Amino acid sequence: xxxxxxxxxxxxxxxxxxxxxxxxxxxxxxxxxxxxxxxxxxxxxxxxxxxxxxxxxxxxxxxxxxxxxxxxxxxxxxxxxxxxxxxxxxxxxxxxxxxxxxxxxxxxxxxxxxxxxxxxxxxxxxxxxxxxxxxxxxxxxxxxxxxxxxxxxxxxxxxxxxxxxxxxxxxxxxxxxxxxxxxxxxxxxxxxxxxxxxxxxxxxxxxxxxxxxxxxxxxxxxxxxxxxxxxxxxxxxxxxxxxxxxxxxxxxxxxxxxxxxxxxxxxxxxxxxxxxxxxxxxxxxxxxxxxxxxxxxxxxxxxxxxxxxxxxxxxxxxxxxxxxxx
Numbered sequence: 560x561x562x563x564x565x566x567x568x569x570x571x572x573x574x575x576x577x578x579x580x581x582x583x584x585x586x587x588x589x590x591x592x593x594x595x596x597x598x599x600x601x602x603x604x605x606x607x608x609x610x611x612x613x614x615x616x617x618x619x620x621x622x623x624x625x626x627x628x629x630x631x632x633x634x635x636x637x638x639x640x641x642x643x644x645x646x647x648x649x650x651x652x653x654x655x656x657x658x659x660x661x662x663x664x665x666x667x668x669x670x671x672x673x674x675x676x677x678x679x680x681x682x683x684x685x686x687x688x689x690x691x692x693x694x695x696x697x698x699x700x701x702x703x704x705x706x707x708x709x710x711x712x713x714x715x716x717x718x719x720x721x722x723x724x725x726x727x728x729x730x731x732x733x734x735x736x737x738x739x740x741x742x743x744x745x746x747x748x749x750x751x752x753x754x755x756x757x758x759x760x761x762x763x764x765x766x767x768x769x770x771x772x773x774x775x776x777x778x779x780x781x782x783x784x785x786x787x788x789x790x791x792x793x794x795x796x797x798x799x800x801x802x803x804x805x806x807x808x809x810x811x812x813x814x815x816x817x818x819x820x821x822x823x824x825x826x827x828x829x830x831x832x833x834x835x836x837x838x839x840x841x842x843x844x845x846x847x848x849x850x851x852x853x854x855x856x857x858x859x860x861x862x863x864x865x866x867x868x869x870x871x872x873x874x875x876x877x878x879x880x881x882x883x884x885x
Contacts, residue, residue, distance in 0.1 A: 564884050566594040599884040606880045609871035618867035620816040633803035637704050645790040654760035656788030657689040668744045677740045681727045690755045694721040697754040704792045710745040710752040761786040767793050772811035774800050815865035821884040822860040828877035831870040
């Protein structure tokens with residue numbers, strides 16, 4: 560549901576000791592700002608109490624990619640406004656891949672059952688023992704953002720849901736999509752023609768944030784349209800340069816489900832804020848008067864926030880109130 564957020568800020572400083580003059584000539588500073596009719600998709604607020612030294616995660620929409628073990632990455636243009644971010648080397652992944660051996664150079668036969676299920680039968684050299692029910696089977700084609708030639712007819716391409724695995728036979732459906740498929744036999748398969756992976760990790764609709772490592776022209780947030788274990792596809796309305804062998808550094812890329820554009824927080828004790836996985840503890844909020852609920856410390860943030868952690872950096876119990884908007 561759409562909501563509206565209004566923000567009113569007013570800073571007023573007097574030069575007299577009483578602090579209540581209405582004489583404009585004795586006002587050191589008088590500045591008001593109104594931000595009205597800000598459209599938001601969702602708002603949330605809460606009050607939490609933290610024990611001395613306690614750490615609390617109040618937002619966490621980031622996906623754990625194991626990115627510390629990406630050795631190098633690359634970006635390549637696919638077509639239209641679609642680009643591919645690939646893992647060149649390293650053991651990190653965007654999804655949990657299934658290791659299928661013996662696929663290259665083999666034959667696969669597709670049989671359609673009642674326009675509801677397709678059975679892919681691979682020859683005896685293929686080992687499908689790692690594939691599990693519920694996994695995704697990705698058949699290369701135009702819909703999977705890959706380049707021709709393709710081993711299978713385009714109607715058989717796309718993402719299939721694994722229903723059963725028996726020996727070298729995989730029965731699959733289109734999941735929530737309308738069924739589309741035909742019987743055929745494809746020979747001399749390549750590793751890229753059929754891939755299997757778990758339906759976890761990064762998916763269509765998630766967001767990719769590029770901040771470091773790549774060209775500054777690539778820095779920004781993008782919408783993910785597809786992903787496999789070793790690459791993800793995203794769209795960009797502006798051209799992005801192709802790059803390869805980019806050495807991964809901490810914070811170079813992040814993937815998150817959703818983000819908040821507004822954070823407002825109050826605390827009556829010294830509090831450390833960690834935004835988007837930051838561990839430097841550089842954002843520290845101190846109350847104007849510790850323990851006084853009328854003179855709390857405050858923090859207001861507008862920007863991209865998909866992860867927020869708070870730490871009570873005091874010897875007293877702290878009360879933290881916060882508001883967020885998407």
